[in-house]
Amino acid sequence: MSGNEATPDYVAELKSRSEKEPIAAFLGMRLVELSPGYSKVTMKLKPEHLNFNGMVFGGIVMALADQAFAYGSNSLSLPSLATQFNIHLIAGAAPGDELTAECRVVRSGRRVGISEMTVTNQAGKLIAKATGTTIPVKS
Amino acid sequence: MSGNEATPDYVAELKSRSEKEPIAAFLGMRLVELSPGYSKVTMKLKPEHLNFNGMVFGGIVMALADQAFAYGSNSLSLPSLATQFNIHLIAGAAPGDELTAECRVVRSGRRVGISEMTVTNQAGKLIAKATGTTIPVKS
Amino acid sequence: MSGNEATPDYVAELKSRSEKEPIAAFLGMRLVELSPGYSKVTMKLKPEHLNFNGMVFGGIVMALADQAFAYGSNSLSLPSLATQFNIHLIAGAAPGDELTAECRVVRSGRRVGISEMTVTNQAGKLIAKATGTTIPVKS
Amino acid sequence: MSGNEATPDYVAELKSRSEKEPIAAFLGMRLVELSPGYSKVTMKLKPEHLNFNGMVFGGIVMALADQAFAYGSNSLSLPSLATQFNIHLIAGAAPGDELTAECRVVRSGRRVGISEMTVTNQAGKLIAKATGTTIPVKS
Numbered sequence: 001m002s003g004n005e006a007t008p009d010y011v012a013e014l015k016s017r018s019e020k021e022p023i024a025a026f027l028g029m030r031l032v033e034l035s036p037g038y039s040k041v042t043m044k045l046k047p048e049h050l051n052f053n054g055m056v057f058g059g060i061v062m063a064l065a066d067q068a069f070a071y072g073s074n075s076l077s078l079p080s081l082a083t084q085f086n087i088h089l090i091a092g093a094a095p096g097d098e099l100t101a102e103c104r105v106v107r108s109g110r111r112v113g114i115s116e117m118t119v120t121n122q123a124g125k126l127i128a129k130a131t132g133t134t135i136p137v138k139s
Numbered sequence: 140m141s142g143n144e145a146t147p148d149y150v151a152e153l154k155s156r157s158e159k160e161p162i163a164a165f166l167g168m169r170l171v172e173l174s175p176g177y178s179k180v181t182m183k184l185k186p187e188h189l190n191f192n193g194m195v196f197g198g199i200v201m202a203l204a205d206q207a208f209a210y211g212s213n214s215l216s217l218p219s220l221a222t223q224f225n226i227h228l229i230a231g232a233a234p235g236d237e238l239t240a241e242c243r244v245v246r247s248g249r250r251v252g253i254s255e256m257t258v259t260n261q262a263g264k265l266i267a268k269a270t271g272t273t274i275p276v277k278s
Numbered sequence: 279m280s281g282n283e284a285t286p287d288y289v290a291e292l293k294s295r296s297e298k299e300p301i302a303a304f305l306g307m308r309l310v311e312l313s314p315g316y317s318k319v320t321m322k323l324k325p326e327h328l329n330f331n332g333m334v335f336g337g338i339v340m341a342l343a344d345q346a347f348a349y350g351s352n353s354l355s356l357p358s359l360a361t362q363f364n365i366h367l368i369a370g371a372a373p374g375d376e377l378t379a380e381c382r383v384v385r386s387g388r389r390v391g392i393s394e395m396t397v398t399n400q401a402g403k404l405i406a407k408a409t410g411t412t413i414p415v416k417s
Numbered sequence: 418m419s420g421n422e423a424t425p426d427y428v429a430e431l432k433s434r435s436e437k438e439p440i441a442a443f444l445g446m447r448l449v450e451l452s453p454g455y456s457k458v459t460m461k462l463k464p465e466h467l468n469f470n471g472m473v474f475g476g477i478v479m480a481l482a483d484q485a486f487a488y489g490s491n492s493l494s495l496p497s498l499a500t501q502f503n504i505h506l507i508a509g510a511a512p513g514d515e516l517t518a519e520c521r522v523v524r525s526g527r528r529v530g531i532s533e534m535t536v537t538n539q540a541g542k543l544i545a546k547a548t549g550t551t552i553p554v555k556s
Contacts, residue, residue: 017191023199026187048165051209052156053218059205060162062224063198070190070197079192083390084362084411085201086225086503088531088548090524106546107507111389111413112361114505114546129523129531131505131548133362133411135389222529223501223550225364227392227409229385245407246368250528250552251500253366253407268384268392270366270409272501272550274528295469301477304465326443329487330434331496336487337480338440340502344476348468357470363479364503 009036010078014071027060029067037105039071045097056093064101065117065130072103073115077136080113087117087130098122110136148175149217153210166199168206176244178210184236195232203240204256204269211242212254216275219252226256226269237261249275287314288356292349305338307345315383317349323375334371342379343395343408350381351393355414358391365395365408376400388414426453427495431488444477446484454522456488462514473510481518482534482547489520490530494553497530504534504547515539527553 011034018024018031033040043064051057065087073080093099099119106114113134119127150173157163157170172179182203190196204226212219232238238258245253252273258266289312296302296309311318321342329335343365351358371377377397384392391412397405428451435441435448450457460481468474482504490497510516516536523531530551536544 014191021191022187022189023196024191027198048161050161052153052160052163053213057162057202057205058209058221058224059166059198059202062201062205063196066196066198066201070192074192082197082228083392084225084227085197086223086364086548088223088523088550089221090531106505106543111415114361114507116546126523129533129548131503131546133505137389222531225409225503227384227411229392245366245404250554253368253500255407265384268394268409270364270407272366276528292469299469300465300467301474302469305476326439328439330431330438330441331491335440335480335483336499336502337444337476337483340479340483341474341476344474344479348470348475352470360475360506362503362505363475364501366501367499 010075011035013078014074027063029064031071034071034075036075037072037108039068039075039103041068041071041101043099045093045095045099047095049095056095058089061089061093061119061128062087064099065119065128068101068103068117069115069132072105073113073134076105076108077113080134080136082132082134084133085130087128089128091125091127093121093127099127149214150174152217153213166202168203170210173210173214175214176211176247178207178214178242180207180210180240182238184232184234184238186234188234195234197228200228200232200258200267201226203238204258204267207240207242207256208254208271211244212252212273215244215247216252219273219275221271221273223272224269225271226267228267230264230266232260232266238266288353289313291356292352305341307342309349312349312353314353315350315386317346317353317381319346319349319379321377323371323373323377325373327373334373336367339367339371339377339397339406340365342377343397343406346379346381346395347393347410350383351391351412354383354386355391358412358414360410360412362411363408364410365406367406369403369405371399371405377405427492428452430495431491444480446481448488451488451492453492454489454525456485456492456520458485458488458518460516462510462512462516464512466512473512475506478506478510478536478545479504481516482536482545485518485520485534486532486549489522490532490551493522493525494530497551497553499549499551501550502547503549504545506545508542508544510538510544516544
């Protein structure tokens with residue numbers, strides 16, 4: 001991470017919010033690590049995540065990467081809004097897999113932030129890579 | 140849509156599969172229109188879609204756009220795999236909103252396909268725009 | 279275009295600057311149309327644009343799309359900085375082709391802008407589609 | 418790099434082609450390192466690269482990243498076509514700067530390849546990050 005040197009630390013606040021976050025409960029996503037500019041979120045894939053081709057729906061992998069993105073970017077600037085997200089889906093996943101998404105903030109500036117995300121499975125295999133743009137919003 | 144002139148029509152097959160698609164039932168996404176190279180999918184937003192900032196989670200909007208992408212691209216080449224997806228999140232959404240995602244295939248070639256997606260709300264307001272890359276897979 | 283209703287009009291200023299823009303002269307790009315939220319730029323492809331595979335270098339198509347993006351986004355908010363750009367290269371081009379890039383601003387907000395670009399050749403064939411993010415900068 | 422284990426090595430062939438590549442001469446881009454799945458290309462910025470805002474044109478940074486992308490992806494699969502490219506422009510650059518673009522292939526598969534690029538300046542400062550999709554083409 002480079003950019004704002006003296007950014008406030010929103011980690012404790014986000015950890016507290018994560019415990020009662022509706023979408024996290026609904027999708028089964030768990031925030032397992034959070035530090036300024038870094039987050040790790042996990043999710044267990046289930047049969048209800050399958051699509052019409054009998055594979056895990058790509059949108060579920062996107063959602064998991066986006067959740068890591070949200071925690072990582074907001075850990076340096078709260079609140080931040082995601083305005084853009086690009087993902088490369090590299091390998092498939094199956095029900096029973098435990099996916100891990102990690103976010104590393106590349107730059108957290110006054111007007112814009114950039115983050116990188118990776119998604120891997122329980123064997124460490126690369127499932128997806130993503131990048132995204134955030135806009136810090138004065139609350 | 141431009142590209143393969145004599146592509147088979149997979150519309151009937153996809154409509155049939157959509158009725159028992161696990162992720163569609165889980166997320167509450169409905170395929171409401173499908174023709175070769177075009178799809179329309181709707182989703183009602185609920186309180187469980189809220190994130191830690193009290194807004195609808197961007198990953199839910201991504202998932203809806205990805206579902207339209209999947210039906211649109213597979214309507215011309217079944218099965219097709221999404222390998223890349225880029226989204227611009229333009230306006231927020233709230234529980235109670237009914238979102239509509241539409242996909243238009245820009246090119247469906249022998250080796251690669253490109254699609255465009257829009258997401259709007261019940262008032263016709265633009266919520267997001269996305270594009271994506273698919274790879275046709277010989278079954 | 280949606281967003282700022284009463285944005286100032288920077289068209290005349292940009293047209294004036296375009297006449298002495300170094301990169302436009304160097305790459306042979308011509309601004310042929312500009313109105314608030316819309317731009318059109320053309321470029322004639324030459325043998326020096328060929329890459330090691332004997333095809334026109336994709337980076338040249340990107341540069342042309344980026345030039346339309348710059349004029350379109352700055353026509354509503356001057357100066358604006360591009361922070362993200364995604365392009366799909368759809369068909370090839372050859373020396374002698376005259377490419378046209380058009381930009382339409384989708385949203386020009388106080389904190390972020392989104393634009394769409396298309397690149398076509400002299401026969402109207404679609405060569406590329408792109409989208410991008412800009413940040414308005416108070417001067 | 419992961420994917421094809423026994424990919425042929427196209428490094429010598431590409432190095433030879435690079436010496437007479439028209440776009441490389443025209444833009445002043447130099448291939449300075451190439452191994453299977455990795456490339457490094459440099460470029461000296463000049464006054465003719467300035468845009469109408471008095472800054473180095475983003476399209477020039479894109480072109481340099483795209484050149485590294487082309488060599489990196491083709492080093493594992495020759496010829497490969499770029500079909501998609503996404504870039505985040507992180508910091509500005511000025512005439513006199515010497516930019517370095519590096520490409521690392523993340524996956525080189527039978528149907529699709531994914532690469533990551535970084536652009537830095539002579540001080541090692543991060544100027545841009547990009548990712549892209551390639552399609553291997555049987556020659």
